[in-house]
Amino acid sequence: MRIGIVCPYAFDVPGGVQFHVRDLAEFFLAEGHEVRVLAPVDDPDAELPAYVTSCGRAVPVRYNGSVARLTFGPVTSSRVSRWLEDGDFDVLHLHEPITPSASLMALWASTEPVVATFHTSNLRSRAMHAANPLLRPSTEKIRARIAVSEEARRTVRRHLGGDAYIIPNGVDTSRFRPDGATTRWSGTPARPVLAFLGRIDEPRKGLAVILAAMPGILDALPGVRLVVAGPGDVEEISAGLDPRVRAATEFLGAVSEDDKVALLRSADLYVAPHTGGESFGIVLVEAMAAGAPVLASDLEAFTAVLGDGPAGRTFPNGDSAALGEAVVGLVGDPEERARLRELGLRRARSFDWNVVAQRVMAVYETVIEGADHSPVESALRSGLLGRLRWPTRGEA
Amino acid sequence: MTDIDVLQVATIVALVLLAVAWYLSYSASRLDRLHAKVEGAVSALDAQLVRRAEATLELATSGAVDPATSLLLADAASEALERHTHHPLSHDPLDGQTFAGREGTETNLTEALRAVLAEDTVQDLRRDPDSPGALALARVESTALRVQLARRFHNDAVREVRRVRAKAVVRLFRLAGHAALPQPVDLDDELPPSVLD
Numbered sequence: 001m002r003i004g005i006v007c008p009y010a011f012d013v014p015g016g017v018q019f020h021v022r023d024l025a026e027f028f029l030a031e032g033h034e035v036r037v038l039a040p041v042d043d044p045d046a047e048l049p050a051y052v053t054s055c056g057r058a059v060p061v062r063y064n065g066s067v068a069r070l071t072f073g074p075v076t077s078s079r080v081s082r083w084l085e086d087g088d089f090d091v092l093h094l095h096e097p098i099t100p101s102a103s104l105m106a107l108w109a110s111t112e113p114v115v116a117t118f119h120t121s122n123l124r125s126r127a128m129h130a131a132n133p134l135l136r137p138s139t140e141k142i143r144a145r146i147a148v149s150e151e152a153r154r155t156v157r158r159h160l161g162g163d164a165y166i167i168p169n170g171v172d173t174s175r176f177r178p179d180g181a182t183t184r185w186s187g188t189p190a191r192p193v194l195a196f197l198g199r200i201d202e203p204r205k206g207l208a209v210i211l212a213a214m215p216g217i218l219d220a221l222p223g224v225r226l227v228v229a230g231p232g233d234v235e236e237i238s239a240g241l242d243p244r245v246r247a248a249t250e251f252l253g254a255v256s257e258d259d260k261v262a263l264l265r266s267a268d269l270y271v272a273p274h275t276g277g278e279s280f281g282i283v284l285v286e287a288m289a290a291g292a293p294v295l296a297s298d299l300e301a302f303t304a305v306l307g308d309g310p311a312g313r314t315f316p317n318g319d320s321a322a323l324g325e326a327v328v329g330l331v332g333d334p335e336e337r338a339r340l341r342e343l344g345l346r347r348a349r350s351f352d353w354n355v356v357a358q359r360v361m362a363v364y365e366t367v368i369e370g371a372d373h374s375p376v377e378s379a380l381r382s383g384l385l386g387r388l389r390w391p392t393r394g395e396a
Numbered sequence: 397m398t399d400i401d402v403l404q405v406a407t408i409v410a411l412v413l414l415a416v417a418w419y420l421s422y423s424a425s426r427l428d429r430l431h432a433k434v435e436g437a438v439s440a441l442d443a444q445l446v447r448r449a450e451a452t453l454e455l456a457t458s459g460a461v462d463p464a465t466s467l468l469l470a471d472a473a474s475e476a477l478e479r480h481t482h483h484p485l486s487h488d489p490l491d492g493q494t495f496a497g498r499e500g501t502e503t504n505l506t507e508a509l510r511a512v513l514a515e516d517t518v519q520d521l522r523r524d525p526d527s528p529g530a531l532a533l534a535r536v537e538s539t540a541l542r543v544q545l546a547r548r549f550h551n552d553a554v555r556e557v558r559r560v561r562a563k564a565v566v567r568l569f570r571l572a573g574h575a576a577l578p579q580p581v582d583l584d585d586e587l588p589p590s591v592l593d
Contacts, residue, residue, distance in 0.1 A: 137426055140556050143433065144549045161559070162552040165545060362538065366545045369443060370436035 001364065002034045004089035004112075006080075008101035010058035010069040011039035012046040016280075017095050017119050020148075020169055024093075025051055027170075027357040038083045038102055040071035055079045055102045063100065070101040080105045084112075091115060091364045097142065098135060098159075107138050113371035115363055117146040118156050118164060132159075143367045146360070149280045150304055165363070168305075169280050170356035173348050176289035178265050187268040191223040192331045195267035195292065197260065197283055198274070200232035200251070206273030206297065206318075207237070213324035214245040220328040224248060229255040229263055264290035268337065269330055272296035275318050281305040284312065285351045288344030293337040295326055311347035312340060423560075424571045430557045434578045437550035438495070441581065442480070444542040445502055449476040451535035452505060460521055460529020465512050472508035476501045499583040506584045509536065513588040537587070544585045551580040 007021040018039070025035045029051065037051050040058035048054070056076045058069035080102060084092070089112050094103040097116045107114060139160055147153035147164035156164040187193035198205030207228065217224055226245075231254040238246050255263070264270060270292035272284060278301045285305060287294050294312030296302040306312040313330060315322040330337055349355065455461065456469035479501045513533075521529045557578050560566060 140426070140430060140433075143437070143553070144545070145552065162555050163548055165548050359541070362541050363545055366440055366444070366542050366549065370433070370440035370546070370549065373436040373439035 001028075001368075002088060002090045003028055003036070003093060003364065004084065004087045004091070004106075005035065005037045005093045006095065006103045006106045007037060007039035008070060008096045008099045008103040009040065010042040010071075011037070011048065011052055011054075012042050013058070013069055016169070016282075020117075020119070021095055022049075023170055023172065023353055024357060024360065025049075027353050028361075031357075036083070036087050036089075038080065038106065040069065040076075040102060042069060053079075053083050055083065055105075068099070068101075070099065072100055072105070076102060077105055077109075081109050084109055091368055093117065093360075093364070094142075096120060097139070104135075104138070107141060110141060113367045114142045115144045115146065115360075115367055116142045117148065117167075118152045119148050120152060120155060143370060144363050146363060149301055151301065167356060167359045167363070168351055169282060170353035171282060171285045171289065171348070171351050173285070173289035173352045176261055176264065176286055176348075178291035178345075181262075181265070183262045183266045185225075185227055185263050185266040187225070187266065191225055192221065192268040193266060194224060194226045194327065194331075195263050195270045195287075196226065196228045196230070196273075197263075197270075198230045200228060200230050200234070200237055202232070204275050204277040205230070206275045209273035209275065209297070209318055209320050209323060210271055211237075211241065211245060211249075212320035213327065214248065215242055216321070216324040217327050218244055218248055221331055224327075224331070225250060227263060227267070228252065229260060260286075261290060264292045267292045269327065270294050271323070271327065272302065273323060274299060274302070278302065285348050288312070289348035289351075291341050291345055293330065293340040294344055295323070295330060297323075305347075305351075307347055309343050309347065311343040420565070420569055420571065423563075423565060427557070427560055427566065427571055430553065430560060431572075431575055431578070434550065434553045434557055437546065437553045438578075438581075441543070441546040441550050444539055444546045445498075446477065446480055448536065448539040448543050449473045449480070449505060451532060451539045452509065453477070455529065455532035455536055458528040458532045460527060460532070461512070461517070465517075468508055469512060472501075472505040476505045495579065495581045499581065503584040506540075506586065509540065510586070510588045518588075540585070540587050544587070547581055547583070547585055554578045554580045 005021055005025055007018055009015055009017055011018055011021075021037060021039070025037050028035045035051055036053060038053050038055050040056055041048065041052075041054040042058045044057065056071045056073070056079060058071050060067050060069050063070065084106065092106065092110050092112045093115045094107055095117050096119055097103045097107050107116075145156055145160075145162070145164040146167050147156055148167065148169050150166065153164045153166055156162070185193050185195070194210075196207060196210060198207070200207050210226065214226060226249045228249060229252045234251045234253065238249070238251065241249070252259070252263075264287050270287040272281070272287075272294065274297055276299065278299055281296070281299070281302045281304075284294055284296060284302055288311060294306065296306070296312055296314050297317040298314040299317060303310065303314060306314065313326055315326050330340075450473075452469050452473035456466045456473060461469070476498075479498050518533065521527075521533045524530060561572050561577065566572060
C-alpha cells in the first residue's frame, strides 16, 4: 500500500505528534508498505530519515494559545501539491488537519481518500468558529476520523460535529520489558522505592501532591525512598521540605532514557500524581510495560489508559491524604502489587505499536474500500465550476 | 447619464447572477461529493458485514467449537448472509442507504458472537495459532473491527450530507435532486471484551 502521512509540526523538533508520525511510518515501512512523510523542517541541515520530505522551514507562530512551529504560504503549497503528485498515494493520513500548516494544505489539495488523526484536546473554539464555514468543505473530504484519546474525540465532536474512532498512541513496549536486573533503585522490603517522573517545577506534574503526602507515608514506612526523575531547580524545591522528607527523597534531575526505563523496572510503585494537562497517559503505559505497579490520580486520560480492570490504582486528583493512604496500603501488600503488575503488563500490550498500527491499517483498508465504491468521484472533478472550489493537483 | 446607470445596474445584476450561479453549482457538486462518500461508505460497510458473517460461518464449521456453539453461530451468520442476498445494495445504491432493515439480523449476529466468545473459549481457540479455529477467530476479530470502523465512518458521512441538505438554499433549489435522504445505520457492533486484547 502507498501511504502518505503529513505531520504539521517541524519534524526535527521533538514532540508527541512528531514521534507518533515517525513510529507509525517506521512500523508500516517495516511491514513492507511504501510510506512517505511530509513535514516542515526547522533546520535545513538536519539529518532526516529517507522517507521524510520537507515542505519548507517552520516558523514559530502563536497559535491556539502556545507557540507552534508551523509552515504555510505559497512555497509550502506548491511543495505539498508536488509531493502528493509524486507520491500517488492509496491513502493520505493527515495529523491535526485543522492546524494552519501542511496537513490543512494537503487536505485542501487532496484527491485521494483521507484519514485524519486528531491529537489536540484543547482547541480554542474562537478560531474554530471563525474558520468553520471556510473549513467545512475541506473537512468533508475526510473519510475517517481518528482521535488519540477520549478528550481529543470530544474536541472533534464539539468543533466539527460527528464522531471519531479512538485509536490510542502507540508505545514501543518491548523497550520497557522487565529484565529482572537489580539497579541502584531496586527496592527492598525495608527500603521500598516510589518512583516519580516529570518536571519538578511544573505544578501539573503533581510533585507537590506526593511531597505533601510524604510525612504521613514516612510515619507508616520509615524506610521509604522517593526517587524523583525530572529536570527543574532542586534547590528551590528541597529548601522548603521537612528534613525527614528531604532525607527520604532522591532528586536525579533529567535522566537518560535508559535510566528512566531502569527506574520504572526497579520501582516498587510508580506514582503519577498529575493534576491536569495530560491528554494521553503515555507515561502510565511505559510504567505498566516495565512492570511497575501504577498508582495515579484519577484524571480521565489516566483512567482510560488503566482500563476497566483497572490495571492500576487511582486516587482523587490532588488529594495528598488519599495518595498517602494508597501508597502505604500498596507497599504493605506485595500480593496486590504483584496482581497489578501482571494486569499492567497485559494492559500495556494493547498499546503496543503492533496492536495500534494494525488498527490504523484497518482504518486505511476500510477507507480505501469505500473510496473504490464511490461512483461519481471522477465525473465530479471534471466540472469547471467544481474546480474553482476543489482545485485538483497542479492547479492549487 | 441614464445610459451609464443602466449599464452599471446591468453589470451588477449580471455579477450577482453569476455569483449565485457559481454558488449553486458549487453547493450541488459539494452535495454530490458527499452523497458519493456515503455510497462508498455504505458499500464498504456492506462488504465488511458479509465478510464478518462468512468468517463466523467459517468458525462455526471449523470443528474447533462444540456443536451447540457451532449451531448458534451458523444460524445467526447464515441469516445475515441470506438477508444480504435478498436485499443486495447494488440494486438500488441510494435507496440502499436505508440499509434495508438488515440492522436486526446483524445485531443478532453480534449478540451471538458476544455470547459465544467468552474469555475461556477465546483462550482455548487461540492455544494453537495455526489451527483452523484460531485462524477463523482471527478473521472474525478483524472483520468485526472493520464493521465497527465502516459503520462509524458511514454515519459520519450521513451526518455531513444531512447537515448540508438541511440548508435553505439546498432545499429551495432542490439541489439534492431525487437522491434519498441517507439514514444512519444503527446496529450493535460491539466486540466481545475477550477479543479486544
